[in-house]
Amino acid sequence: MAILLDMTREHVPVLAGELIELADPAAGENVVDCTFGAGGHARLVAERIGPGGTLVCIDRDPAAEERFAELAAEVACETRFLRMDYADALELLGEEGFEADLVYMDLGISSMQVDTRERGFSYSYDAPLDMRMDPTQELDARTIVNEYDQRQLSRLFRRYGEDPGANAIAREICLRRRRSPIETTSELVDAIEAATPAYVRRKFGGGHPAKRVFQAIRIAVNDELGSLDRALPAAWNVLRQDGRLAAISFHSLEDRRVKRFLAEKARGCICPPDLPVCACGHEPEAELLTRRAVAPSPGEIADNPRSKSGRLRVARRIDGGDR
Numbered sequence: 368m369a370i371l372l373d374m375t376r377e378h379v380p381v382l383a384g385e386l387i388e389l390a391d392p393a394a395g396e397n398v399v400d401c402t403f404g405a406g407g408h409a410r411l412v413a414e415r416i417g418p419g420g421t422l423v424c425i426d427r428d429p430a431a432e433e434r435f436a437e438l439a440a441e442v443a444c445e446t447r448f449l450r451m452d453y454a455d456a457l458e459l460l461g462e463e464g465f466e467a468d469l470v471y472m473d474l475g476i477s478s479m480q481v482d483t484r485e486r487g488f489s490y491s492y493d494a495p496l497d498m499r500m501d502p503t504q505e506l507d508a509r510t511i512v513n514e515y516d517q518r519q520l521s522r523l524f525r526r527y528g529e530d531p532g533a534n535a536i537a538r539e540i541c542l543r544r545r546r547s548p549i550e551t552t553s554e555l556v557d558a559i560e561a562a563t564p565a566y567v568r569r570k571f572g573g574g575h576p577a578k579r580v581f582q583a584i585r586i587a588v589n590d591e592l593g594s595l596d597r598a599l600p601a602a603w604n605v606l607r608q609d610g611r612l613a614a615i616s617f618h619s620l621e622d623r624r625v626k627r628f629l630a631e632k633a634r635g636c637i638c639p640p641d642l643p644v645c646a647c648g649h650e651p652e653a654e655l656l657t658r659r660a661v662a663p664s665p666g667e668i669a670d671n672p673r674s675k676s677g678r679l680r681v682a683r684r685i686d687g688g689d690r
C-alpha cells in the first residue's frame with residue numbers, strides 16, 4: 368500500500384529548550400542530528416550554529432527526508448542528509464573523519480509516523496500491520512505477529528513492553544492466527560483485548576491494553592535497541608574534545624542504555640573495589656552535564672502530553688584522546 372503522508376498533526380519537539388541550553392550549540396559548530404523527524408530540534412540548532420556551521424541530519428524514514436529538503440532551503444548553515452539507520456550513518460561519518468561538536472538523538476517515533484494511519488504504528492486506527500520506520504526493510508509487524516512462535520511473542524511482550532499479560536496475549540494471538548492470519552491493527556487489538564481481563568487492566572494502571580504490545584512490536588520491527596547500542600559508541604567516536612552527546616529517551620529500556628553508557632565514560636578508576644590504591648590510572652572520558660535525567664516541565668506536558676515520558680541526558684567529551 369502507498370504511504371499517504373498525514374501532516375495534519377505536527378510533531379512538537381520534546382525538551383527542546385533544555386536540549387539547546389545544556390548541549391549549547393554555538394556559532395560555526397559541526398552538529399549531527401541522528402533522528403531528524405520533522406526537524407523541530409534541527410531548526411533550533413541551525414539557528415544557533417549559523418552560516419559557518421554544518422548540520423548533518425539522519426533519519427531512515429523517507430518522510431523525514433522530504434521535511435529535510437524544506438529545512439535545508441531555509442537555514443543558513445551547511446546541511447547534509449543521510450537516509451540511513453543512525454548507527455550506520457555515525458559509523459560512516461567516523462570513517463570519513465567527520466569531527467562533531469554535538470551529536471544528539473531524540474529516540475522513538477515522530478507524531479507524523481504515529482498519525483499516518485496507513486503505517487500501522489497506532490492502535491487507534493485500523494491499518495495493515497506494518498510499523499516500519501524504513502518502508503524498504505523486509506521485516507514488518509505482520510511477520511512478527513504471524514510467524515514468531517508463542518514463546519517468542521510472550522518474551523517480546525514481556526521484555527520490550529513490560530506487559531504483565533504477555534503470556535495470555537501471545538496465546539490468544541496464536542489461537543486466532545491458526546484460523547486466519549492477523550493482518551490489521553484492529554485484529555491485533557481485538558486479540559489483545561480478549562486476552563486482557565478488566566481487572567488486569569485496572570491493576571496495571573489502566574491505559575489502553577494494546578499500548579505495551581504495540582510498543583514491543585515496534586521496537587522489534589525497527590531493532591530500536593540494537594541500533595541504539597551500536598550508535599552510542601559510534602557517536603562518541605565522532606565527537607571532538609569538548610563535544611557533547613545528548614539523548615532524549617522515551618522508555619526505561621532506552622534511558623537505561625544511555626545512562627549506563629555515559630556513566631561508564633564518566634568513570635575514573637576502574638580498579639577492583641578491594642584494591643587499596645588505584646593502579647589503573649584510568650581517566651574519565653566524559654563529564655556528565657546532567658547528573659539525573661531531565662524531565663519535561665509540567666507546562667510542557669500540559670501543552671504536549673506526548674512529551675510526558677521524555678528524559679534528556681547530556682555529557683561532554685573531556686579526554687582529548689587522539690582528536
Ligand SMILES: C[S@@+](CC[C@H](N)C(=O)[O-])C[C@H]1O[C@@H](n2cnc3c(N)ncnc32)[C@H](O)[C@@H]1O
Pocket residue numbers: 378379380381401402403404405406407408409425426427428431451452453454473474475476477478500591594595
Ligand atoms: C522522535 S522522532 C524525532 C523528532 C525530531 N527531533 C523533531 O523535532 O521533529 C524520531 C525520528 O527518528 C527516526 N529514527 C528512529 N530510529 C532511527 C534509527 N535507528 N535510524 C535512523 N532514524 C531513526 C524516526 O524515523 C523518527 O523520524
